[in-house]
Amino acid sequence: MAWENDLGDQMVHQNHHNIAETQLIQYFNLVVKSARGAIVTDVEDKKYIDLLGSDSAMNVGHNNPKVVAALKNQIDRFIGYDAGYFTNPTSIKLGARLAALAPGDGHNKVAYGTSGSDATEGMIKFARAYTGRSYIVSYEGAYHGTTYGAITAGACDVDMVRKIGPLLPNVVHVPFPNLYRRHPGESEHDVAIRFFNAFKRPFETYLPVEETACVMMEPIQGDAGIIIPPKEYVQLVYNFCHEHGILFAVDEVNQGLGRTGKFWSYQHFGITPDLLATGKSLACQLPMSAVLGSAEILDSLKTSSYVFTSGGNPVVAAAALATLDVIEEEDLVHKSAVDGVYAKKQFEKLADKYDCIGDIRMLGLNGGIELVKDRQSKEPDPDAAAKVIYRAFQKGIIMVKLNGNVLRFQPPLVITRQQLDKAFEILDDVFNDLEHDRIKLPTELEHEGW
Ligand SMILES: Cc1ncc(COP(=O)(O)O)c(C=O)c1O
Structure with missing residues (x-):
């Protein structure tokens, strides 16, 4: 597999020999040596502009100096003590900080976890315990993680659930509205109503509303392709939930954490959810997640229903506190909003030149750029997306795709304007190469898996 990078190829080969297939998402043979801000350096010292942000887990940038200093400081004191038994000042401080970030103004609490998966799964536990009801409604296209509850709630890739059933019982999936793929002549309002009707259908046919504990939603679907639903739709579902004693998670x-130009993405929709799961960028990708919600809901589980040896670990908590400081001090939520508008304009300029760009969905530094065979039919073009990210990789950009044909744009929020401009200059060349059929994928990459 000699693509670009011999040392990288060898190391990736070794990795495949030792690491279980299920943990490998095959893109390019990039082995990271170091990273700073929005720049990643590989083992052959080639530099890349990171438009993936380590899977949207590095909002404050790679090795942010404040986060590194906080980590070192805490490590010098002690690495950890199971906070379920005996806590520590750092975890206590983070608890207060996160509780203040929970939706709603009452007495809020935090439940620490170690991954996004356990946090979304935790929301299922809290919702069931608080309501005394068993059914969960979630969405087609959703990704909520890979522990059993989380993987059951998700629905974006059949391979994820092959061979592992039975999954969690009483989880129902409804379709998520996609404005790009609306029916001819439909307004945004029409889409909201059509999908709200689809949402209500299970309740009219087989799902007892009084046995439904929660609706779990990514307010903006990430892995499905950065799909932004109509605000009206989210509000209709939210109001339905509250009319029927169903929690909105x-x-x-x-x-x-600023990705969409608001601190939380639900803030775009004028709602106040009952439960919230966070993770990824919270501690710069170190194992930290949290479920946030009212004390009443979070105290509904008995001791040890949702607790982890490393939950709220002080080293990771120190990283999370520093991360929250950086977001605040560097005004990254605002920066994300402003740079998102700028980035959207740059993609629109590319769309003026290249017909394969069918849709540009962007809120904050958070984009899904949908590539299509032609704008009339909107037929997805996964081959074009594969070629674009491959040539971008060759030219020094880390970018991946979502749902086959959507380019994923989620750089660290600290990316500079200069770095953004450079990335768009390169992408212009890449689309030019695509248009002139100058991109040939290596055989190893000529498959649909990614
Ligand atoms: C929306 C969403 N929820 C949950 C998860 C699961 O997080 P983790 O991989 O940390 O378990 C992810 C991970 O990609 C995600 O994107």
């Missing part, structure tokens, strides 16, 4: 693991 949001998964902010991918879209939270």
